[in-house]
Amino acid sequence: MFGGGCATRLERRAGPGLGSVDRGAQFLKLHLYSGEAYVLSSWKVDGAGAVISGPGEHWGPDRLHGERAAVYRVSLRDVAMFETNTHTRSPSDGRMVAATGVSLAISVTVLLLIVSIGGGFGNDR
Amino acid sequence: MTARALTAAALPFVAACLFNPDPRSASLDDFEQRALGGWIAVTQSDGSVLDGELISIEPETVHVLAWSASAPAQSPFARHPHELVEVPRSRIRHARLFRYPRQSYALWGTLGGLSTITHLVLLVITLPAWIAVTVSANRNEANAVLLDYPEHRLEEISIWARFPQGMPPGLPTSAVFPREPPGATVRVSPGPHP
Numbered sequence: 001m002f003g004g005g006c007a008t009r010l011e012r013r014a015g016p017g018l019g020s021v022d023r024g025a026q027f028l029k030l031h032l033y034s035g036e037a038y039v040l041s042s043w044k045v046d047g048a049g050a051v052i053s054g055p056g057e058h059w060g061p062d063r064l065h066g067e068r069a070a071v072y073r074v075s076l077r078d079v080a081m082f083e084t085n086t087h088t089r090s091p092s093d094g095r096m097v098a099a100t101g102v103s104l105a106i107s108v109t110v111l112l113l114i115v116s117i118g119g120g121f122g123n124d125r
Numbered sequence: 126m127t128a129r130a131l132t133a134a135a136l137p138f139v140a141a142c143l144f145n146p147d148p149r150s151a152s153l154d155d156f157e158q159r160a161l162g163g164w165i166a167v168t169q170s171d172g173s174v175l176d177g178e179l180i181s182i183e184p185e186t187v188h189v190l191a192w193s194a195s196a197p198a199q200s201p202f203a204r205h206p207h208e209l210v211e212v213p214r215s216r217i218r219h220a221r222l223f224r225y226p227r228q229s230y231a232l233w234g235t236l237g238g239l240s241t242i243t244h245l246v247l248l249v250i251t252l253p254a255w256i257a258v259t260v261s262a263n264r265n266e267a268n269a270v271l272l273d274y275p276e277h278r279l280e281e282i283s284i285w286a287r288f289p290q291g292m293p294p295g296l297p298t299s300a301v302f303p304r305e306p307p308g309a310t311v312r313v314s315p316g317p318h319p
Contacts, residue, residue, distance in 0.1 A: 007228030007266050010153060014284040029160055035293035035300065037160040059160055061300045063287065066159065080290030085157040090269070092262035096233055099258045106251060107243040 007090035014083040018045070018052075025084035027056070033080045035061035038072055051075055146176060147223055148192060156225040162287035163272075165189060167212055168219040175210055179222060180301060181292040182283035187212045187220075188292055190301060209298050220274040224285050227270040234259025 013021050021028065030038040030052065036059065043054035053073040057066040147164035155161055162179040167189060169175065180188035193207035234255060241252045272282050283289055287301075 006233075007230060007262075008153060009228070009266075009269055010156065010225050012224075012284055014289055027158060031160070031288065031290050033290065033293060035288055035296050039158050039160065057158065061288075061293065061296055062303050063159055063161055064303045083160075083284070083289065087153075090228065090262075090266060092230065092265045095258055096230055096237075096262055099255060100233075100237060103237055103240055103244075103251060103255065106247060107240060110243060110245055110247070 021084040029083040031081040163285040164223040179286045181288040222272040230262045
């Protein structure tokens with residue numbers, strides 16, 4: 001019921017080499033020296049280590065319109081920085097879950113009390 | 126009592142709507158998949174505050190795509206990207222970066238608060254408890270998205286810029302704007318006032 005209210009945090013890792021990013025991230029962002037950016041949903045580096053390729057979206061420096069393509073091939077020489085973002089759950093979720101549990105327990109207890117009291121009156125008659 | 130309880134239960138939701146200075150309606154996915162810069166508010170040495178999208182952090186300067194209010198004829202709350210401002214680092218007294226849109230427990234807290242109606246008289250305890258927990262969780266989330274300078278180094282903040290690698294050399298100023306405004310220019314923030 002409250003699942004949509006959970007908070008997500010974004011952990012960003014960025015650096016000039018592929019070694020500085022989180023390889024398990026859902027997307028890999030390539031920042032080019034030109035100001036353009038590619039966001040790849042999966043990627044592979046060719047054997048010679050000169051080109052990175054994969055499906056994704058290309059953004060101009062204005063970041064206004066993205067163009068999707070099944071495969072982009074980007075020369076690693078053009079990439080100034082690699083970036084990944086990882087979604088993590090907020091630690092506050094635990095407190096909210098605990099509050100919900102206690103609140104529900106009280107609601108159920110009160111409901112049971114009302115039912116039992118109501119049942120007691122019914123038996124008296 | 127019920128009206129009061131409803132009002133109180135709605136407070137976390139109202140509180141969550143406040144204090145979000147970023148006028149762009151960008152989602153968390155936009156920051157992950159679109160390479161937008163975070164929203165930064167720069168307090169300069171003369172006390173003036175400049176806010177807008179963080180474009181890049183250079184060795185000597187910080188580029189901010191400043192947003193300004195629309196013409197009075199339009200909505201007074203509407204804002205749009207106005208000019209690219211180059212602020213010398215030496216002129217920055219304080220800066221606060223909102224890395225991405227903060228998440229909120231407002232809906233969860235509001236529903237939880239409303240559910241205390243079923244607690245009958247215990248509501249006098251459980252409703253304030255819900256409000257306290259929700260406000261605390263929202264405050265934690267609000268703080269989690271912030272990066273402050275000088276507490277954090279500008280180099281640390283720079284990965285949240287639109288161009289974390291620095292301003293692309295030779296890029297026309299107009300290319301930075303989401304839509305090309307008339308007479309787009311770069312303004313260099315003046316030096317400290319005497």
